[in-house]
Amino acid sequence: MAEATTATRSDAAPRAEGVAGGKQELLDLYRRMLLVRRFEEAAGRVYTEGKIGGFCHLYIGQEAVGIGVYTGLDPRRDYLVNAYRDHGHALAWGSSPDAVMAELFGKANGLAHGKGGSMHMFDAARHNFGGYGIVGGQIPLAVGVGFAQRYQKKDGVVVCLFGEAAVNNGAFWESLNMSAVWKLPVIFICENNRYGMGTSIERSSAVTDVWRRACAHDIRGELVDGMDVLAMRDAVARAAAECRGEGGKPVLLEARTYRYRGHSMADPATYRTRDEVEQQKKRDPLNVLLEHARARKLEIDQAELETLEGEIGKVVEQALKASEEGPNPDPSVIWTDVYASPDDPALHRDI
Amino acid sequence: MAEATTATRSDAAPRAEGVAGGKQELLDLYRRMLLVRRFEEAAGRVYTEGKIGGFCHLYIGQEAVGIGVYTGLDPRRDYLVNAYRDHGHALAWGSSPDAVMAELFGKANGLAHGKGGSMHMFDAARHNFGGYGIVGGQIPLAVGVGFAQRYQKKDGVVVCLFGEAAVNNGAFWESLNMSAVWKLPVIFICENNRYGMGTSIERSSAVTDVWRRACAHDIRGELVDGMDVLAMRDAVARAAAECRGEGGKPVLLEARTYRYRGHSMADPATYRTRDEVEQQKKRDPLNVLLEHARARKLEIDQAELETLEGEIGKVVEQALKASEEGPNPDPSVIWTDVYASPDDPALHRDI
Amino acid sequence: MPILSYREALNQAMREEMARDDRVFLLGEEVGQYNGAYKVSQGLLKEFGPWRVVDSPIAELGFAGLGVGAAIAGLRPIIEFMTWNFALLAYDQLVNNAAKMRSMSGGQLTCPIVFRGAQGAAHQLASQHSQVFENIYAYIPGLKVAVPATPRDAKGLLKTAIRDEDPIVFMESEVLYGSKGEVEEGELLIPFGQAEVVRQGGDVTIVAWQKMRFVATKAAEELAKEGIEATVIDPRTLRPFDLDAVLGSVARTHRCVIVEEGWPWMGSGAQLADSIQRHGFDDLDAPVLRVTGRDVPMPYAKPLEHTVLPTAERVVEACKNVLYRT
Amino acid sequence: MPILSYREALNQAMREEMARDDRVFLLGEEVGQYNGAYKVSQGLLKEFGPWRVVDSPIAELGFAGLGVGAAIAGLRPIIEFMTWNFALLAYDQLVNNAAKMRSMSGGQLTCPIVFRGAQGAAHQLASQHSQVFENIYAYIPGLKVAVPATPRDAKGLLKTAIRDEDPIVFMESEVLYGSKGEVEEGELLIPFGQAEVVRQGGDVTIVAWQKMRFVATKAAEELAKEGIEATVIDPRTLRPFDLDAVLGSVARTHRCVIVEEGWPWMGSGAQLADSIQRHGFDDLDAPVLRVTGRDVPMPYAKPLEHTVLPTAERVVEACKNVLYRT
């Protein structure tokens, strides 16, 4: 009963019936997702060659979420706050593939000059306010960015991404309540890829419909098909319209998606069957989009696909090249960007 | 819809129709509540005389919750984990008023030998596992005590008390989820006295029906009249039956109650009107019980009340006397009970 | 010069900075309608309204993170923790987000934010409410830590903190809120990392801050009666720390005692002792000694609390020890 | 004697103690079905079942508190933090509940619990995942802190920890999990507060633990080539700390260098330097020096990470400094 006014399963899911785009638009979405796919494949490849260090969480399989989020928003006034599975979102928000890849390589031409690495992709100029590595730790930050929108009487919206395993962390709940109390323009988007590292949602959560948790804070929850970029885009656009500007309330979206690879490059993913993975791959976000095109009689043909592949292949090649060739950061930069000034006496440069 | 299976407002509230007790039973409940009332009044008095230090949070007005909780459980096998507003619960669970008052006085004959004070009333032998001062910090402990019941294949139930302002803290949510996932025998009881210090629940919480928050974890939530000791007792007994033993699930109860005094002795409570307080006092838990008796034709008459007052008066007098006369703890005891041994080399006794 | 309480001085600092810069706002538990649990924000809600003086739910982790988010989005938050005991719940946000924002974003985002609130023992608040945590913040590169003792320092350091471009941990003292002293009207900016020499004396250097500054001063007066003259230095900030001031004094006195309210093992004083022995090795005629709170969770009872906290007597004794006058 | 990896040694300690005492259980993220994020709990779920090897949600604050609750109710929990970086979220539960339980209950409740997990930099995990927090736990009365370096110490200290009646902070090293060494089969209990002298030499005392023990040993070998003989002492636990062992060595060598991975300001080494200068003042011919991680959030890039972490070269240099051979 009360649920009807709080967490409502979107009847629109699992297929989006949003504003039909022309072919150019579909091609554009395809191209964006393909860039992420090929970029991540390349990153995975060079990781195994030892060119990338640290933890590396690939986004393969989840592309429709990232591209749907970006295309559902207005990036001139809206903001992104993200978890560590962040290469795809960084690309989506327009960061140069060269700079994202160079960051993975730890090079000085990387997005954060090699200081952040895989888990911390920031591109402030493009309103990407970063990837964060502590599960749930980014969620309150998004509330703060949302608070700043209202405070400054701007009409920006903040989108906050997190995994389905993050919703068991207190930070999530505290954030939902605060944003609801103060009516902040935050779209909380759970990328439910069914596993937090090796633990399936069934084993970690009493309620496995993440969208339903919105009921505890009287905000709207919605389930979205995270394999369908159009559904994602439209749901995000609706949510943005709903929370934008004064009086708007936060929204919780659950994007059902799947990661094809292990949790990180170090994870062989033995906790799930090959069968499960193959089953999931059948609804690959790229194919789902092609089907949409077909259904709309806007079929993207083989030649077009090949052109796109060629184009994207070059972009990724170039990113790898820029990263291979990029300079290592100079050791002296360890002292910069700790405080506003490297000469701040708060910094103990000799001890 | 889903709500019906998750958080259900108890239709029994606001008046309990539980097993009618005989007059002796009602007298007993009255006496228990009266002890808390008079004890707290005395504590408040001597606090203003400077005999008690620190923060002192009185329980006046909330007695029906404390006594209802205790009498709804089986204290031989059940456990209490509490917040800092804990004098009343300690008395309810059978701690000697002398020892509780002496603890407030910081005397060696106090419950914790003067180490704990007002906020930390422990009586382990009586299954009172303590009062804790960090808002929400006790909630995960209760989950652990509940975990131990299942682990040890015991059939004890743990009751966890907290204020309505504590439910905005992440610890609450993490605890609810864990206890629901593992089906632990924990009764979460929110003493909703409408204020967290000076902030009314309307200003701090998006959802002001605390019991409804249970929906987020698929556990049963219930609203209980916290001014009615019989309603409390019966609701707790039902909840205990529900979560006791294997297969039982946790329950969230919201007890609507009210504190007559300020948040602590230091709080003049100017954030609410005198009128509001007077209005609330009309449903005083002691009077509500007398009405119950009357309705059941078991009226407790003036003479009986006076006898009870006299009895309780003496108990409280004696508690004050024992506390005044109790010895101060010896300074050397600062070194005990830090580690198992005061000679543990982990303890730095000289630096 | 006007006489203000420490509380009023903090209030004035916030009021002035909020009037000066409308990006500055205050958020925390009971800061608005209640005017602050310790009345530090008295009148601010009325003056600046509910978007600039915000009562928050009891969600330290969440609202600390909110502050960090607001800071990277261009505001200058002041986040009040009712006390620093509760801030342990938010430690992750201060360490993993606030302190690292500038660095892990490669300098793209900055985090100008002040976290402030009371620390230390007050009167019988028992173990969970009587703690000193300066060191766990001063340990973290990216943070700065202030520990003002006087109303003047409270105002001057807080104004500096609010204008700083980096995250600040600003620790006040509950028992000092009512203490009074002269405070300049208007613009008063005390730089971080500049100690105050509270008292001059040639025999021994005592380093002490916040509450302990007064314990040290009392000890110095006692010592003076016995012909021992102590210099008392209040560093005022623990990161940055004015080591030069201390070393300069030690070069004259050749002896040093550090007084701190916190626990002994790994407490702030250990670092100061380390720095002094390292850089002042040849100046020292005796080991650096520390007088600290006792190594126990704070008990509730008054006589026990008294036994745990540093006293002037213990400081006097330590000074005599380093002077080999025992 | 069997050769085990550090990881296997920890696994063996838990397996033996769980077999010995059925109150002991392990709870944490991925400890069960996944066999541990770092495979430390390999096989334990299979052997002991899901009530004794429990996969928890990502809720550090909550499950640390659950552990404390289970401990006061008579169990002996081992709570695994995937790494200590994430434990900052649970710091409140360790400090305000675990460490104070015995004291604030006046001795009525005890809290025998082990919190364990990996700490420190591994390979390019960047700023949020490469931290050392020994000092913030060792500061707290009521806690004990172990920092084993070898497989043997890992096993022997963990078994002792599990049997201890007080809460233990047990910090492992991610990069050491694969390292191998001899470990006694069965009963092996290494007491807390007993240092190991890793190497004997009369010229300088180097104190170093966990990863840094190996950096120190390497430095000692380098020094030996130049005719300088170093004693290397691994304290193995930081609270309690075997000060006698260090002072004994310093009395012979008159010089001391401390090597630690963490940040310099207020790091653990500061306390050790303080204790050494205080109790070994007359023995010291030079100030105690420290080699620490650099005072910055850990950057991701490999050459930067290398620049931040202590190296044998820097230890050699510090030793030469205290020997005035530069």
Ligand SMILES: Cc1ncc(C[n+]2csc(CCOP(=O)(O)OP(=O)(O)O)c2C)c(N)n1
């Ligand atoms: C507070 C915290 N605990 C544990 C970890 C280790 N960890 C990193 S990712 C992860 C799983 C998170 O899963 P989910 O939130 O579903 O995101 P996904 O990786 O599936 O995108 C864990 C346990 C962490 N980074 N932070």
Ligand SMILES: Cc1ncc(C[n+]2csc(CCOP(=O)(O)OP(=O)(O)O)c2C)c(N)n1
């Ligand atoms: C984590 C934390 N934050 C803040 C405080 C200070 N504080 C003590 S009680 C309280 C209000 C709690 O209200 P509620 O939970 O409703 O309990 P009540 O006092 O009404 O019984 C606050 C803010 C605290 N003790 N712990």
Ligand SMILES: [Mg+2]
């Ligand atoms: Mg996931």
Ligand SMILES: [Mg+2]
């Ligand atoms: Mg309340």
